[in-house]
Amino acid sequence: MDRRKSIQTIILGAGASALAFHGCKTDGEQTVNEEIPATEDTKYFGRTPEELDRIEKLNAEQLFNEHEMESISVLSTVILPPKEPHGGPIEANVPEFIEFMGKDIPEMQNTLLGGLMWMDHKSNTEFGTEFKSATLEQQKQICDEICFHDPEVPLDRQPLEIQFFALMRNLTVSGYYTSKVGIADLGYKGNMPNVWDGVPQDVLDQHGVAYDPEWIAKCIDQSTRNEIAEWDENGKLLT
Amino acid sequence: MQIKETPEEYDVIIVGSGAGGGMATKQLADAGLKVAVVEAGPFFDPADPKTMTQLKWAYESPRRFAGTDRAFGGADMSWGDWEVEGEPYTHAEGTTFRWWRSRMLGGRTNHWGRISLRFGPKDFKGKTRDGHGEDWPIGYDDVKPYYDKVDKLIGVFGTNEGRENDPDGFFLPPPKPRLHELFYINGAKKSGVPVIPGRLSMLTKRINNDRGVCFYCGQCGRSCSIYADFSAGSCLIFPAQKNGGQVKLYCDSMVREVTTNEEGKATGVSFINKIDRKEYKLKAKVVVLAASACSSARILLNSKSKSHPNGLGNSSDLIGKYLHDSTGSSASGFVPGLMNRKTSYNEDGVGGMHVYSPWWGDNSKLDFPRGYHIEVWGGMSNPNYGFGFNTNEFNKFFGLKVGGYGESLREDVKKYYGSVVGFGGRGEGIARKENYCEIDPTTLDDYGIPVLKFNYKWSDLEVKQAKHMQDTFEEIIHNMGGEPLGEKPGKDRDYGLNAPGEIIHEVGTTRMGNDPKTSVTNKFNQLHDVDNVFIVDAGPFVSQADKNCTWTIMALSWRASDYIIEQLKQQNI
Numbered sequence: 001m002d003r004r005k006s007i008q009t010i011i012l013g014a015g016a017s018a019l020a021f022h023g024c025k026t027d028g029e030q031t032v033n034e035e036i037p038a039t040e041d042t043k044y045f046g047r048t049p050e051e052l053d054r055i056e057k058l059n060a061e062q063l064f065n066e067h068e069m070e071s072i073s074v075l076s077t078v079i080l081p082p083k084e085p086h087g088g089p090i091e092a093n094v095p096e097f098i099e100f101m102g103k104d105i106p107e108m109q110n111t112l113l114g115g116l117m118w119m120d121h122k123s124n125t126e127f128g129t130e131f132k133s134a135t136l137e138q139q140k141q142i143c144d145e146i147c148f149h150d151p152e153v154p155l156d157r158q159p160l161e162i163q164f165f166a167l168m169r170n171l172t173v174s175g176y177y178t179s180k181v182g183i184a185d186l187g188y189k190g191n192m193p194n195v196w197d198g199v200p201q202d203v204l205d206q207h208g209v210a211y212d213p214e215w216i217a218k219c220i221d222q223s224t225r226n227e228i229a230e231w232d233e234n235g236k237l238l239t
Numbered sequence: 240m241q242i243k244e245t246p247e248e249y250d251v252i253i254v255g256s257g258a259g260g261g262m263a264t265k266q267l268a269d270a271g272l273k274v275a276v277v278e279a280g281p282f283f284d285p286a287d288p289k290t291m292t293q294l295k296w297a298y299e300s301p302r303r304f305a306g307t308d309r310a311f312g313g314a315d316m317s318w319g320d321w322e323v324e325g326e327p328y329t330h331a332e333g334t335t336f337r338w339w340r341s342r343m344l345g346g347r348t349n350h351w352g353r354i355s356l357r358f359g360p361k362d363f364k365g366k367t368r369d370g371h372g373e374d375w376p377i378g379y380d381d382v383k384p385y386y387d388k389v390d391k392l393i394g395v396f397g398t399n400e401g402r403e404n405d406p407d408g409f410f411l412p413p414p415k416p417r418l419h420e421l422f423y424i425n426g427a428k429k430s431g432v433p434v435i436p437g438r439l440s441m442l443t444k445r446i447n448n449d450r451g452v453c454f455y456c457g458q459c460g461r462s463c464s465i466y467a468d469f470s471a472g473s474c475l476i477f478p479a480q481k482n483g484g485q486v487k488l489y490c491d492s493m494v495r496e497v498t499t500n501e502e503g504k505a506t507g508v509s510f511i512n513k514i515d516r517k518e519y520k521l522k523a524k525v526v527v528l529a530a531s532a533c534s535s536a537r538i539l540l541n542s543k544s545k546s547h548p549n550g551l552g553n554s555s556d557l558i559g560k561y562l563h564d565s566t567g568s569s570a571s572g573f574v575p576g577l578m579n580r581k582t583s584y585n586e587d588g589v590g591g592m593h594v595y596s597p598w599w600g601d602n603s604k605l606d607f608p609r610g611y612h613i614e615v616w617g618g619m620s621n622p623n624y625g626f627g628f629n630t631n632e633f634n635k636f637f638g639l640k641v642g643g644y645g646e647s648l649r650e651d652v653k654k655y656y657g658s659v660v661g662f663g664g665r666g667e668g669i670a671r672k673e674n675y676c677e678i679d680p681t682t683l684d685d686y687g688i689p690v691l692k693f694n695y696k697w698s699d700l701e702v703k704q705a706k707h708m709q710d711t712f713e714e715i716i717h718n719m720g721g722e723p724l725g726e727k728p729g730k731d732r733d734y735g736l737n738a739p740g741e742i743i744h745e746v747g748t749t750r751m752g753n754d755p756k757t758s759v760t761n762k763f764n765q766l767h768d769v770d771n772v773f774i775v776d777a778g779p780f781v782s783q784a785d786k787n788c789t790w791t792i793m794a795l796s797w798r799a800s801d802y803i804i805e806q807l808k809q810q811n812i
Contacts, residue, residue, distance in 0.1 A: 045314075048290070078644065079644040143644055151635050170627070194454065202581070207418060209422065226444075235409045
């Protein structure tokens with residue numbers, strides 16, 4: 001959805017063009033429309049210059065070699081197999097995300113690097129080939145041994161390969177569901193301008209709850225949201 | 240190096256541009272005074288697309304908004320957090336205090352939770368009520384007219400409920416509850432815990448033609464680009480400028496001390512320009528400190544002179560003492576009734592709770608004084624870094640294996656999406672002389688200014704209050720048909736009581752009172768020792784209440800500003 005258009009449609013009602021307002025900056029007047037400033041430049045997702053420098057510095061570093069990046073791609077795809085129409089970890093740039101996080105949170109590095117070596121060692125021992133080149137069945141056989149853990153025992157007291165798999169699963173799932181394709185798969189409808197007017201009736205019914213009419217009577221009538229608020233002297237809203 | 244003096248003289252210098260400084264700027268500039276605002280961070284406007292994070296997606300960030308660059312997540316609109324580069328602070332051995340600083344125009348108002356609660360009549364008279372702490376020299380009736388004016392100027396949604404210690408106001412209508420909030424209302428009712436609509440400073444309805452109306456992205460913590468939530472820049476400082484006010488902003492300017500003359504009166508401030516790293520002096524008739532409770536205390540303690548050898552305004556030796564933060568303890572629960580949710584609609588809502596529980600208890604029947612309110616969170620949130628971690632941990636509640644991989648992970652993520660509800664208790668700790676900040680002469684910041692050393696310990700009373708919070712949360716989670724997550728913190732962990740400072744409501748370092756021996760400012764936020772210096776942040780708070788402090792900071796800053804205007808007219812200062 002076009003951001004500018006949507007906000008205009010949703011927020012600015014009839015005659016709303018007169019409501020475009022002026023904001024002030026130190027260096028004189030500048031008109032600010034009542035529209036969300038749209039920026040296509042994703043290099044700035046609101047970073048300060050210092051924050052951007054740090055990102056560039058991390059981007060210039062290399063944590064995983066080519067083989068390790070391929071292994072991460074293969075393993076993340078075993079963990080979360082792609083599914084139409086929303087793809088999988090590769091479409092969500094999960095391997096790149098994992099590499100960045102390994103540099104951003106260096107405490108993860110030992111687990112990630114050591115775990116990848118463990119996977120290859122295990123695969124070589126059992127199947128005579130590196131993990132990434134093993135068959136899907138062989139890969140699953142290795143994963144099956146390390147993918148469950150006793151939730152009552154803290155993870156950091158479990159064997160490294162179990163910690164590794166749990167970390168890879170977390171990063172894969174988080175990386176996928178924070179991506180464009182993952183958000184589509186999840187069905188999340190937010191992060192968009194809208195007008196909240198309560199839980200839909202079918203959802204209330206599904207979960208067996210209802211709105212209290214007395215409570216709802218106090219809530220905003222969204223058809224009046226653009227009328228300027230006025231009160232009587234006792235705080236009773238008149239508009 | 241010679242300190243540079245500017246030839247201009249201002250009527251008022253305001254140090255800090257957050258809630259207190261912003262309000263003073265608006266009131267004093269509107270009254271026609273020539274004002275200089277000195278802010279330690281850079282200029283910031285929530286509408287600037289270059290710095291904006293509102294409506295950005297996690298995938299625009301290589302770390303998906305993980306909190307490695309900003310402690311509350313990469314999209315949070317605070318430049319600076321528990322740590323600020325080049326600006327350390329220290330601790331007395333065996334004590335903790337965590338100090339959040341936002342170095343930017345508008346300060347912490349750019350990211351705060353916007354929970355805007357008035358103190359009630361009882362909150363100003365703590366000592367009378369239970370013998371702990373001290374009474375304020377003013378009461379609710381003194382502040383009420385200013386709360387009313389703040390409500391109308393800034394905008395806050397809520398409802399008039401006629402509750403004795405949670406006063407009515409001039410509210411905008413609240414948004415309807417979300418699904419998990421309906422579960423909370425039902426669960427809390429079973430335990431006799433009241434739930435009422437939240438009170439937050441976001442515009443559910445237009446209040447003027449200069450600010451937009453909320454479009455429900457749930458991201459007030461990122462600061463609203465159409466000014467539909469409160470921040471000191473968008474709602475106070477920019478409007479003061481637009482109104483034709485004489486407001487000169489000095490950004491990136493770190494105040495070192497308040498300067499004084501031979502008679503001991505303030506003449507202005509000296510500050511370090513962080514860009515050229517040189518020291519400057521500004522002159523004014525009146526100095527208003529609004530740098531935050533601890534920063535203002537630091538400036539005063541560092542302002543030593545012949546007439547004020549113990550620091551400015553510190554003849555009582557109380558500056559920095561009585562430092563206190565809100566208490567806090569949290570819990571979360573998994574609620575099976577919230578599983579398998581339809582994602583057919585957008586429930587982001589406002590950036591905070593649509594409902595909350597004000598304090599309901601009778602302390603005469605409890606083993607701790609003072610109360611707390613409960614904040615609630617949950618819902619189908621915007622996925623950021625950390626989303627889907629331990630995604631099927633809740634399997635354990637159904638006797639299923641935890642872990643695994645493959646196609647089933649997708650189902651697990653969706654099945655459990657939006658099924659967790661969280662609770663934060665925010666309560667009142669007792670102000671104590673033994674909890675304080677002072678100057679640490681062994682440590683300077685990068686600008687050559689001696690830093691603060693903190694000395695703060697909770698007492699048994701706060702720990703007992705945290706226990707009550709944990710017991711209440713557990714009961715409500717069970718009432719909601721849920722299972723508490725994580726191990727319930729016991730005595731060994733002070734029942735999950737947050738470390739001092741972590742709730743970011745620090746107050747009390749320059750408390751007000753009628754007696755100059757037992758207080759730092761008078762009831763108009765004016766230093767007892769120096770009549771042309773005022774403090775309009777949370778320093779003059781005598782006690783914190785189980786309310787967040789921002790609305791009271793602004794009401795008192797407005798009240799002090801009226802007093803300054805009056806005193807200048809009468810040529811008393």
